Amino acid sequence: MTFEGVFKGRFLARPNRFLVQCTAQGRGKINAYLPNPGRLWELLLPGAVLYLQPADGSTKTGALTRKTKYTVLAVEREGCPVFLHTHATNQVARRLLEQKLIPPLEGARIIRAEVPVGRSRFDFLLREKGRDLYMEVKSCTLFGNNVAMFPDAVTERGKRHLLELAEMARNKTSTVVLFLVHYSQVKWFMPDFHTDLDFSTALLKARKDVRIVPVAIGWKKDLTLKKKIRVLDIPWQYLKQEVKDRGSYLLVLKWKKERSLQVGHLKRARFSKGYYVYVGSAMKHLSARMARHVRRQKRLHWHIDYLTREAESVVPIPVRSSQRLECDIAEALSAIMEQGPASFGSSDCKCPTHLFWSQENPLHLEAFHHMVQRFRMRAP
Numbered sequence: 451m452t453f454e455g456v457f458k459g460r461f462l463a464r465p466n467r468f469l470v471q472c473t474a475q476g477r478g479k480i481n482a483y484l485p486n487p488g489r490l491w492e493l494l495l496p497g498a499v500l501y502l503q504p505a506d507g508s509t510k511t512g513a514l515t516r517k518t519k520y521t522v523l524a525v526e527r528e529g530c531p532v533f534l535h536t537h538a539t540n541q542v543a544r545r546l547l548e549q550k551l552i553p554p555l556e557g558a559r560i561i562r563a564e565v566p567v568g569r570s571r572f573d574f575l576l577r578e579k580g581r582d583l584y585m586e587v588k589s590c591t592l593f594g595n596n597v598a599m600f601p602d603a604v605t606e607r608g609k610r611h612l613l614e615l616a617e618m619a620r621n622k623t624s625t626v627v628l629f630l631v632h633y634s635q636v637k638w639f640m641p642d643f644h645t646d647l648d649f650s651t652a653l654l655k656a657r658k659d660v661r662i663v664p665v666a667i668g669w670k671k672d673l674t675l676k677k678k679i680r681v682l683d684i685p686w687q688y689l690k691q692e693v694k695d696r697g698s699y700l701l702v703l704k705w706k707k708e709r710s711l712q713v714g715h716l717k718r719a720r721f722s723k724g725y726y727v728y729v730g731s732a733m734k735h736l737s738a739r740m741a742r743h744v745r746r747q748k749r750l751h752w753h754i755d756y757l758t759r760e761a762e763s764v765v766p767i768p769v770r771s772s773q774r775l776e777c778d779i780a781e782a783l784s785a786i787m788e789q790g791p792a793s794f795g796s797s798d799c800k801c802p803t804h805l806f807w808s809q810e811n812p813l814h815l816e817a818f819h820h821m822v823q824r825f826r827m828r829a830p
Contacts, residue, residue: 453503453523453673461498461525470522472500482520486534486591488602489645490525492819493534493591499526501673524673531669532591533632539589540573542667542675543628547576551679554663555626558583570614576626583624586611590631590664592642594823598631598666598682599642605649612652612660619659626661631682634668637829639682643693644768644826647737650693657686688830697770698731698779699740700822701754702812703761713756719791721757724809727783727818728754728795731776740766753795754805765813769825779825780804786817 459474459482470484482502501524523538524531533539540563550556558578565575565584576583592602601608615625629639641650653662662684668676703726712718730752732739742748743755744764750756758764769775777799783806790805812818 455504456501456523456673457503459500459502461494461496461500464494469518470494470500472502474502480520481518482522483518484522484534485537486522486589487536488591490534490591490602491813492594492816492823493525493527493532495816495819496814501525501531524669527633530633531671531673533589533669533673534591536589539630540587543573543587543630545675546665546667546679547574552628552663552665553679553681554661555628567618568614570611572611572615578624581624583626584615584618585626585628586615588627588629590629590639591633593631593633593636593827594820595827596635596637596829597827598629598633598636598639598664599645599827600629600639601642601646601649604646609646609649609652612649612656616656616659624661625659626663627656629662629664631664631666632669634666634676634678634680636666636680637683639664639684640689641693642826643689644697644770647693647695647770650689654686654689654693657684685830691772692770694770694772695736696733696772697736697768698729698774698776698825699736699769700767700779701728701730701740701743701758702726702765702767703728703757704763704811705757705760706762709760711756711760713753713791713794714750716753716791716793721790722807722809724807725811726757726761726790727787727806727808727812728757729776729780729783729804729806730754730795731774733774736768736770740768753797757805767822769822771825771828775825776804777801779821780806782821782824786815786821787812 459472462471464470467487502520524533558576561575565572572584573587574585590600592599619625641653643650664682666680708723710720780801787806787808789803795804
């Protein structure tokens with residue numbers, strides 16, 4: 451694939467899932483279409499370098515026509531482009547298949563694309579060893595610590611595709627899911643059971659029927675593909691142990707104004723305007739615990755309940771694990787954020803506190819995402 455008219459900009463904000471605001475030399479502040487519904491929290495940080503293309507620019511796969519004048523193609527992380535254009539990912543897969551660069555699928559050839567089956571439409575119909583092979587392609591941009599994970603946001607569509615492909619396979623139709631990881635320096639692939647437990651559970655079940663093929667690819671700064679393609683390992687035994695609704699969690703709270711507050715039996719404390727991060731754990735029913743924290747109407751029980759009912763917003767971040775990690779996470783947070791009131795949420799452990807404060811939104815801080823990935827993306 452070749453991309454014409456590509457230029458770079460700097461990320462400013464993301465007003466909605468498919469729109470970003472950025473600045474570009476000679477163009478000032480511009481809006482651009484982002485063809486990617488993922489969260490992309492760790493990629494779209496303030497000032498991140500974006501690779502953009504005019505809407506009338508073209509690739510060998512066809513013209514890009516959008517309401518906005520520009521389209522986001524990629525974003526830089528650690529100096530390397532990470533391809534974001536999910537609509538063009540199928541064309542990347544096509545190129546790799548045609549050039550026989552994916553070892554597990556080097557014997558397959560493309561019959562046609564966008565193939566309807568029942569209620570769904572799958573990306574490719576292949577022919578392999580005289581048999582039809584239906585393939586779905588997924589674009590993966592979440593990685594860290596030698597681990598790539600998919601998805602980075604809940605995907606009901608992705609789960610439905612897995613279940614339908616598994617059903618087709620049980621009826622003697624060959625099926626495969628190709629995960630294209632847009633970063634070459636990873637070794638392992640896992641479903642992101644922290645973010646989407648249902649999809650991850652479905653993948654674990656589907657692996658008995660559906661071929662799962664994750665490959666890592668790399669992009670050069672001219673947005674051409676690197677030659678090396680790596681097939682990633684999937685630690686199924688590790689996943690069978692870890693893909694459960696238990697572990698630790700972080701709550702990111704936006705606190706809109708400074709105020710004094712009495713929290714349970716703790717000393718009355720002043721809470722500054724800004725952002726708070728709370729660390730807790732639930733070794734059973736983690737999803738229900740986080741849902742309770744997000745609700746405003748509830749009986750006050752934990753220290754954090756006094757804040758969640760007053761906060762402007764509450765964003766839960768699960769860290770599912772068979773180990774209780776909340777104290778380790780609290781220690782890691784203390785290195786990058788200011789500590790909150792003493793004994794907040796830590797009356798049953800030796801930690802000084804489980805509440806931390808930052809003037810800036812932690813979701814906009816690279817150090818915060820590195821910390822989260824340290825606990826979420828643990829090599830098996």
